Ligand SMILES: NC(=O)C1=CN([C@@H]2O[C@H](COP(=O)(O)OP(=O)(O)OC[C@H]3O[C@@H](n4cnc5c(N)ncnc54)[C@H](O)[C@@H]3O)[C@@H](O)[C@H]2O)C=CC1
C-alpha cells in the first residue's frame with residue numbers, strides 16, 4: 078500500500094544504560110541534565126570545578142538513583158590535563174561514553190581569556206576527546222556530542238562581547254565537524270543547544286560589561302526567563318533525534334524548543350550532506 082511505502086521509521090536514541098560524560102554538572106543546567114538522564118536509566122559521569130557542590134550533588138543523586146549510576150570527579154576543564162584525565166576516568170568507570178555534553182560555562186567580561194578557555198576551549202577539547210573515543214571507524218560505538226552554546230551564539234550582544242564570541246566559536250566548530258565528509262564512518266552526531274536566559278548560578282550581573290546592574294536587571298526582567306526544565310527537554314530532543322547531525326536547537330520563551338538552522342540531513346547512508354537553513 079502507498080501509505081506503507083511512504084512510511085519512514087525513525088529509531089530514536091534510547092538513553093537507557095548509555096554512558097554519559099558531562100561538564101559543569103554540579104548545579105544549574107548541567108545538574109538538570111544529569112537528573113533527567115538518571116531518571117531515564119543512563120549512567121552519568123560529571124565533572125565540575127566546584128568541588129564541594131559537585132560532591133554534594135553526587136551524594137544526593139547517588140542516594141536517589143544508586144551509587145553505581147552517577148559519578149563525580151573534580152576537574153577544571155580549562156586545564157587540558159585535568160579535562161583529559163576526567164574523560165579517561167569516565168571511560169574506565171562507565172565502560173564507554175556514548176553521550177558527551179560540553180556544558181560548563183562562565184560569564185566574566187573582565188576575564189576574557191578565561192571565558193574563551195572554558196566556554197570555547199573546553200567544548201572543543203571535550204568534543205575531540207569524545208570523537209576519538211566514540212568513532213566507529215576506530216572501534217568505538219558512535220554517539221552524540223552536544224555543545225551548550227547560547228542564543229548569544231546567534232546574535233551580537235553588546236553587553237557581553239567575550240561571552241558572545243566564545244559562544245559563536247562553539248557553533249562554528251560544532252557545525253563544521255558535523256559537515257565532515259567522513260561523518261557516516263564516525264557514527265557521531267554533532268549538535269548545538271542555544272537557550273535564552275534562564276535562572277542559574279551564572280547570573281551575576283556584576284560580571285557583565287559597562288551597563289549598570291539595574292539596567293541589565295531591567296532588560297532581563299523584561300525579556301523573562303525560560304525554565305531550566307524546558308532547556309533540559311531541548312537537550313533530550315537533541316539526544317534522541319537520530320537525524321539531526323549539525324543541528325542548532327534554540328530554546329526561547331517566544332518560540333519554545335525549535336530547530337534553528339543548519340540541519341544537516343543525511344538519512345540515506347551516503348556521505349552527501351545537505352544544509353537546510355530554517356531562519
Ligand atoms: N544561565 C543562562 O541564562 C544561560 C546559560 N547558558 C549556558 O549554559 C551552560 C550552563 O550554565 P548555567 O547552568 O547557567 O551556569 P551555572 O553557573 O549554574 O553552572 C555552570 C557550572 O559549570 C561549572 N564550571 C564553570 N567553570 C568550570 C570549569 N573551568 N571547569 C569545570 N566546571 C566549570 C560551574 O562550577 C557550575 O557548576 C553554560 O555553558 C552557559 O553559558 C546558555 C544560555 C543561557
Ligand SMILES: CCCCCC(=O)/C=C/[C@H]1[C@H](O)CC(=O)[C@@H]1CCCCCCC(=O)O
Nearest residue numbers: 184227228229234272273274279280281296
Ligand atoms: C538573548 C540573549 C540570550 C543570552 C543567553 C545567555 O547565554 C544568557 C546568559 C546569562 C547568564 O546566565 C549570566 C548572565 O548574566 C547572562 C545574561 C546576559 C545576557 C543579557 C542579554 C541582554 C540583551 O538581550 O542584550
